[in-house]
Amino acid sequence: MNLDDRWIAYLHESVLAGSVRGAADKLDINASAVSRQIAMMERQLGVQLLERHNKGVRATEAGELLLNYHHRRLADQEDTVSQIADLRSLKRGHVTLALGEGFIGLVTSSSLRRFHRDYPQISVSIETAGTNGVVRMLFEDTVHIGLVYSPPRDARLRSHVAVRQAVCAIVSPAHPLARHEGVATIRDLASHSLGQLNQSFGIRQIVGNMEQQEGVRLTTMMTTSSIAALKNFAEHCEGVTLLPAFTAAQEIAEGRLVAVPVEGQALNGHAHVISRTGRELPTASKNLLRYLISDLQTLARAG
Known part of the structure; x- marks a missing residue:
């Protein structure tokens, strides 16, 4: 047959x-x-x-x-063509990358800048999605590499590096929580209006687990798939959002937002660089992978 x-x-x-x-x-x-x-x-x-x-x-x-067979065959074909190109000493190729929106600043300011400097003839496509969306694209072999926050434990996923990045309360400097002494608790957040990511994001899943553990229900006034919208909600609408500090690094450096630590082991999520287990990445993707791993390791040392 x-x-x-x-x-x-x-x-x-x-x-x-x-x-x-x-x-x-x-x-x-x-x-x-x-x-x-x-x-x-x-x-x-x-x-x-x-x-x-x-x-x-x-x-x-x-x-x-x-x-699934079709996706594997196409992926194997792409990988083989890339390896043949390597044998001919070509530095051409194409990399597909999927990531959570919160990683965009980190990737574009560092990894991609250095990658394009060193490999100017390799093109890159970037898709943004929640954790579930990034994982789905990896399983379907529509992207080579993913950057996500707290992906599910699955034998089909390979994590190349994982660095701890705790979820914080992100608020404007004028918000009462910005003047909170010490570490805030999830109960401290319960009396404030929150903006949160939707359930397809690992961050929201972590916060939901924390709510269950503490028996606290947070007041979520805005749900979105956009981290930019959450940061604007915190800065301009006197709201609170829950994100790792690196996702708002520029706004925090400029004094427009403040990251308030929140107590709770469940909020200690990890940022991962992942690919599909068993897939031999094309050489162009392997080259970009090195820069992404380096950036996450630098992020861990800075934290």
Whole structure:
């Protein structure tokens, strides 16, 4: 039984687009041709690969197995091409990176600046997402490397470096918490209005665990996927947000925000550089990986 890569590509595009017609439009072919090839593959394999629902189509369990194979094959192809290029002493390539928004300042001011200086012909694509989104992109092999805060423990993830970065209360200098003596407790935060990241972020998951442990429910007035919005909420709206201090390093250095330590072992999360276990990264990605590891280690020493 042979697996036709073209048929699997039709399946991949259909799931990605959410419909067979969407896949056909992207591939610039007739929708009936896409549907016919997928049906032929289903007959050959003897299983259903797509299931339809009111919003389009999604992969069945068998379909997911084929898509995982497709992602691995594409990743292996990219890695092999990169290694052949290495043998020809080329310094070209492309790196895909996914990270939490809070890492952008650190990466662009240091890692990427030095990387582009040393490897000017290697291009970089950056995606921003919450922890869950970054992990999903790694599993799907759509990115090479991820930078996340407190990723889940999963044998499919390889952590290249992890540095402790405790969650702090980030407030404006005029906020009452900025004048708090000593370390604040989570109970001290309960009487203030908070802005928090949504549940797809490792930071929010850590804070939720702390709430459960302490039996305290914080008053969350704003939920967002944007760290920039949280910092503005703290600076301009007299609110409190919970973030590692490095995510607001520039604002803290400029005196616009203050990081107040918060008591609790559960808030001692770690920043990680991760990749998918078992994937041999292309050389261009390995080169960038060295700079990212160095930056996180420097961040740990500064803290």
